[in-house]
Amino acid sequence: QKEVEQDPGPLSVPEGAIVSLNCTYSNSAFQYFMWYRQYSRKGPELLMYTYSSGNKEDGRFTAQVDKSSKYISLFIRDSQPSDSATYLCAMPKSLMNRDDKIIFGKGTRLHILP
Amino acid sequence: KAGVTQTPRYLIKTRGQQVTLSCSPISGHRSVSWYQQTPGQGLQFLFEYFSETQRNKGNFPGRFSGRQFSNSRSEMNVSTLELGDSALYLCASSFGTLYEQYFGPGTRLTVT
Numbered sequence: 001q002k003e004v005e006q007d008p009g010p011l012s013v014p015e016g017a018i019v020s021l022n023c024t025y026s027n028s029a030f031q032y033f034m035w036y037r038q039y040s041r042k043g044p045e046l047l048m049y050t051y052s053s054g055n056k057e058d059g060r061f062t063a064q065v066d067k068s069s070k071y072i073s074l075f076i077r078d079s080q081p082s083d084s085a086t087y088l089c090a091m092p093k094s095l096m097n098r099d100d101k102i103i104f105g106k107g108t109r110l111h112i113l114p
Numbered sequence: 115k116a117g118v119t120q121t122p123r124y125l126i127k128t129r130g131q132q133v134t135l136s137c138s139p140i141s142g143h144r145s146v147s148w149y150q151q152t153p154g155q156g157l158q159f160l161f162e163y164f165s166e167t168q169r170n171k172g173n174f175p176g177r178f179s180g181r182q183f184s185n186s187r188s189e190m191n192v193s194t195l196e197l198g199d200s201a202l203y204l205c206a207s208s209f210g211t212l213y214e215q216y217f218g219p220g221t222r223l224t225v226t
Binding site: 032034036042043044045046049051088090092101102103104105106107 | 118215216
């Protein structure tokens with residue numbers, strides 16, 4: 001079983017719709033959960049990170065963590081064509097800053113249709 | 115403030131050669147991490163440097179190495195290049211954590 005799994009998509013939704021992007025993970029030790037957005041031929045851009053369970057909101061973006069199910073989500077409200085990109089989830093393996101590494105999902109390609 | 119910069123942006127090398135990539139972090143950031151991104155494997159962690167010391171390392175062969183200078187700038191070196199090393203190499207900087215990193219635009223390396 002992969003440590004982090006993410007549906008590659010593509011996911012196509014009409015402009016204005018609510019988008020739901022998800023990742024599952026296998027290691028219950030993960031504590032921080034990040035979401036990155038990557039436009040074609042660009043580096044990933046940090047959207048937000050959350051610690052442990054719960055929700056975090058930033059503008060049109062909401063990140064949700066369900067540690068009991070090992071499932072994280074990113075919701076985008078009022079989606080815009082400019083949201084078309086690849087979205088990657090990521091998790092550092094431990095809280096220690098030694099012998100650590102960060103695991104990324106493969107990314108979900110999102111297309112917002114005007 | 116200025117973001118993470120990487121040079122060069124594009125590079126073509128032949129098998130067996132070596133290559134050095136450069137990364138300048140955001141001012142004040144002391145941690146620099148390097149990643150390899152390919153269509154097949156996605157984004158994979160290479161290593162992290164903090165205050166000139168390698169602090170964390172991913173599962174890559176010893177041909178991949180790096181260093182960090184006193185001004186936090188970092189270089190990554192790949193020796194004896196293989197075709198499979200063709201990828202986008204990204205660096206990211208932070209104040210010291212892996213959960214709040216900021217990426218540069220990447221260096222696209224093609225090995226022929």
